Amino acid sequence: MKSNTRTGGNLFNIINGTVLILLCVSIVIPFYFVFTGTLVTEKEYFNSNGFVLWPKDITFDAYRMFFRDTFGVLNGYIISILRVVIGTSLNILFTSCLAYVLSKKWLPGRNAIMTMVFITMNFGGGLIPSFVLNKTLGLYNTFFVMVIPGLIGSFFMVILRNFFSQVPLELEESARMDGAGELTIMFRVIMPLSLASIATISLFYAVGHWNAWFDASIYLIDNKLYPLQLILRKIVVRSDFTVENPQLAGVSAFAELLKKPSSYAVKNTAIFFTTLPILCVYPFAQKYFVKGVLTGSIKG
Numbered sequence: 001m002k003s004n005t006r007t008g009g010n011l012f013n014i015i016n017g018t019v020l021i022l023l024c025v026s027i028v029i030p031f032y033f034v035f036t037g038t039l040v041t042e043k044e045y046f047n048s049n050g051f052v053l054w055p056k057d058i059t060f061d062a063y064r065m066f067f068r069d070t071f072g073v074l075n076g077y078i079i080s081i082l083r084v085v086i087g088t089s090l091n092i093l094f095t096s097c098l099a100y101v102l103s104k105k106w107l108p109g110r111n112a113i114m115t116m117v118f119i120t121m122n123f124g125g126g127l128i129p130s131f132v133l134n135k136t137l138g139l140y141n142t143f144f145v146m147v148i149p150g151l152i153g154s155f156f157m158v159i160l161r162n163f164f165s166q167v168p169l170e171l172e173e174s175a176r177m178d179g180a181g182e183l184t185i186m187f188r189v190i191m192p193l194s195l196a197s198i199a200t201i202s203l204f205y206a207v208g209h210w211n212a213w214f215d216a217s218i219y220l221i222d223n224k225l226y227p228l229q230l231i232l233r234k235i236v237v238r239s240d241f242t243v244e245n246p247q248l249a250g251v252s253a254f255a256e257l258l259k260k261p262s263s264y265a266v267k268n269t270a271i272f273f274t275t276l277p278i279l280c281v282y283p284f285a286q287k288y289f290v291k292g293v294l295t296g297s298i299k300g
Contacts, residue, residue, distance in 0.1 A: 037268035038062050045264050062265040066273065071235055073270070076228035079143070083227055084209045087147040091205040092198060094151045099160035100186045121154040127218070134219060145219040146212065146227065156201045163197045164190055203281070210278060228274055235270045 039058045066073060102110060102117075125133075130149065139145040167190055175185045191198065213229035220226060 034268050034272055038265050038272055040265045059265075062269040065266060066269045071231055071270070072223060072226065073228065073231055073273070075224060076226055076231040079225060080210060080228040082143070083146055083212075084206050087150075087209045088202055088205045090147060090151055091153065091156075092202055095153060095157050095160060095201070096186070096191060096198070098152055099157050100164055100190060102157075103161045103164035117154050117157065131218065140219055141221050141225070143225055146209075146215055149215070150208075153201075153205070156204065160194070160197055160201065163194050167193055206281075207278060232270045232274045236267050 036052060036054055039055045039060070039062075040052050041055070041057050041059050044052060044055055044057055101107060102114060104110070107113075124130075134140055134145055134149060137148075139148060171189055171193075172185050175189050180188070211229055213227065213233050216225070216227050216230045217233075220230075
C-alpha cells in the first residue's frame with residue numbers, strides 16, 4: 001500500500017515538475033527572442049526572413065540610438081514615472097476615502113451610491129462625452145488628464161470597502177473614546193490594518209498607469225507630455241525610421257543601410273526597456289496579490 005502511494009506521489013511530482021518547466025520555458029522564450037532581436041542588423045534580419053535564433057553579427061547600435069534619446073524616450077520615462085507616482089498616490093487616497101465611507105452601514109443613501117458604483121463598472125459614458133467633459137474641465141493637453149479621470153477604480157474600491165468592513169467596530173469605538181475623529185480613525189487605525197489590500201491595489205493601479213497609452217493619444221497633442229508607452233507604440237507601428245530620424249535619414253546606399261540596426265531591433269529594444277521596470281517590481285510585490293485580493297473579497 002505504501003509502495004503504491006510512493007509511486008503515485010513520485011509520478012505526480014514528475015508530471016507536475018515537467019508541466020511547470022514547460023510553462024516556465026513558454027514564458028521565457030518570448031523574452032529571449034525580444035532580447036536577441038535587439039542585437040540584429042538589418043542585413044541579418046533581411047536574410048533570415050525575420051527569424052534569428054542568435055545573431056551572428058551582433059550590433060549594439062539599437063541601444064546607442066535608444067539611449068541617445070532619438071525618440072524622446074528619456075522624457076517619456078520621466079512622464080511615465082511621474083504618472084505612476086502621482087496617479088497611484090491619488091488613486092489610493094480617493095479610493096480609500098470612498099471605500100471607508102461606504103463601509104459604514106449607517107451612511108444615508110449607501111445602497112444608492114453603491115448602485116451607481118456598480119453601474120460604472122458595467123457601463124461607460126463613451127469616448128466623445130468623456131472628451132467633451134475633460135476639455136470643458138480644462139484637462140485637455142495637460143498632465144492631469146492622465147490622472148484625474150480615473151481617480152477611483154470601482155472594482156478596487158469595492159475590494160477596499162469589503163476589507164474595511166471587516167475591521168472590528170471595537171477598534172473604532174475605542175479610538176472615538178480617545179477623541180479621534182473620522183480622518184484619524186481612517187488613516188491611523190483602519191488603513192494600517194489594511195496594508196495588504198492597499199499594497200495589492202496600489203500595484204494594480206501602478207501597472208495600469210505604466211501600461212496606459214490610449215488616453216494620452218486622445219487627450220495630448222504636446223510631444224513633451226507623451227508617456228513612455230505612447231512613444232513605444234509610435235516606435236512599434238512605425239515602418240520606416242529613416243523619415244523622422246536624422247541618424248538614418250542621411251544613409252543613401254543600400255549597402256550602408258544594411259549595416260544599420262534594423263527597425264525590428266529598435267522596436268525590440270523599446271519593448272525590452274519599457275517592460276523591464278515592471279518585471280523588476282513584480283517579484284517583490286507578488287506576495288501581496290493573493291493575500292490582499294482574497295482577504296478583501298471574503299465579505300460583501
